[in-house]
Amino acid sequence: MRAPILMLAFMVLAGCAGPVTRQVPVDNAALQREIEKQTEIALQARADHFRRFYHVVFRTFDGASAMCPKTRQAIGIYPVNQYDFNQRFRKAAARLWQTGDRVQILFVARGSPADRAGVKPLDVILRIDDTAAPQGKKAVSRLRKLLMQRLDKSGIVRLVLERRNPQGVRQTITTVVRPTRICDYRFGVMTNDRVNAFANGVFVVVTSGMMRFVNNDDELALVVSHELAHNIMGHIQKMRRNAWLGTLLDLLAAGYGVNTQGAFGRLALLRFSKAFEAEADYVGMYIMARAGWRIERAPNFWRRMAASHPGSNRTGFTRTHPITSRRFLALEKTVAEIRAKQASGQPLQPERKKPVSNQRDDDDEDE
Numbered sequence: 001m002r003a004p005i006l007m008l009a010f011m012v013l014a015g016c017a018g019p020v021t022r023q024v025p026v027d028n029a030a031l032q033r034e035i036e037k038q039t040e041i042a043l044q045a046r047a048d049h050f051r052r053f054y055h056v057v058f059r060t061f062d063g064a065s066a067m068c069p070k071t072r073q074a075i076g077i078y079p080v081n082q083y084d085f086n087q088r089f090r091k092a093a094a095r096l097w098q099t100g101d102r103v104q105i106l107f108v109a110r111g112s113p114a115d116r117a118g119v120k121p122l123d124v125i126l127r128i129d130d131t132a133a134p135q136g137k138k139a140v141s142r143l144r145k146l147l148m149q150r151l152d153k154s155g156i157v158r159l160v161l162e163r164r165n166p167q168g169v170r171q172t173i174t175t176v177v178r179p180t181r182i183c184d185y186r187f188g189v190m191t192n193d194r195v196n197a198f199a200n201g202v203f204v205v206v207t208s209g210m211m212r213f214v215n216n217d218d219e220l221a222l223v224v225s226h227e228l229a230h231n232i233m234g235h236i237q238k239m240r241r242n243a244w245l246g247t248l249l250d251l252l253a254a255g256y257g258v259n260t261q262g263a264f265g266r267l268a269l270l271r272f273s274k275a276f277e278a279e280a281d282y283v284g285m286y287i288m289a290r291a292g293w294r295i296e297r298a299p300n301f302w303r304r305m306a307a308s309h310p311g312s313n314r315t316g317f318t319r320t321h322p323i324t325s326r327r328f329l330a331l332e333k334t335v336a337e338i339r340a341k342q343a344s345g346q347p348l349q350p351e352r353k354k355p356v357s358n359q360r361d362d363d364d365e366d367e
């Protein structure tokens with residue numbers, strides 16, 4: 001019996017032999033250019049995700065501000081300079097957007113105060129009121145602080161901006177921006193292929209997988225509103241069994257501009273009970289409606305999610321957010337409830353539970 005085994009061993013080894021045709025030679029300079037090109041594409045893709053997310057978050061956090069326990073002033077700009085990008089992306093950012101020591105605006109939220117005041121992406125901030133904008137390391141956090149101080153003091157801010165026209169000619173623009181109040185939570189896009197979203201009382205986070213999954217801004221707003229509702233309703237604080245999933249969040253858009261300020265590393269993610277999920281659905285729909293998103297799209301989004309990500313996915317959004325028939329029907333009823341209130345001019349407030357003694361949460365859903 002020895003011969004066949006030897007033969008088999010030989011065949012396996014033969015199967016591992018290298019390719020027989022020649023390796024196509026590439027020169028190092030071309031290779032370097034290709035690496036740079038691919039880095040730019042990766043950075044651009046992250047920026048595209050975040051731009052869209054930022055727009056949806058701003059409008060939602062703005063529309064829901066009356067429901068949030070804490071709000072802050074905001075004008076709808078996302079400032080960066082080269083130090084907001086890690087080494088991998090810093091050169092690519094400079095090539096794509098001419099980022100340097102000065103602070104420039106990478107994104108302007110659509111419909112935000114800055115947008116309405118004519119602020120454009122890639123504008124460089126020269127002055128805030130009469131103070132020169134900070135430059136260099138930590139310039140962005142210093143600028144944010146300065147902006148907040150000015151807004152708190154006078155409720156309005158004058159921005160002096162440098163803008164390059166398409167011919168590359170620099171012009172100086174002065175504009176006055178009056179802020180709005182938005183819910184005071186942090187937010188970000190985590191580079192991860194799973195279709196998922198999280199809230200932890202401080203953050204609202206979606207994955208890049210979720211960004212690809214949503215069909216339109218209304219669906220993204222639904223996800224953001226649901227997670228925001230978890231925060232507003234204080235589900236973290238109310239959790240008895242908080243299952244920590246670990247520290248995934250420092251992956252969050254690392255080095256591309258989402259300002260985690262080092263906080264993610266220590267924070268973990270939570271899973272919520274079914275009763276909290278139902279409440280986040282319900283309150284989330286009111287948040288959507290207040291921000292002017294199309295709530296009719298919500299029930300079908302969950303249906304699509306259930307169909308695309310059946311329960312076998314143990315760590316994705318459907319695991320932490322199980323889609324049941326009951327939840328689907330509850331969402332449809334909530335749409336009708338909100339539309340009826342809007343039609344009769346009633347305020348968009350979620351209905352509170354009637355005080356009934358010995359009431360217990362119904363937990364036997366049809367998973």
Ligand SMILES: [Zn+2]
Nearest residue numbers: 272277280321
């Ligand atoms: Zn949830």
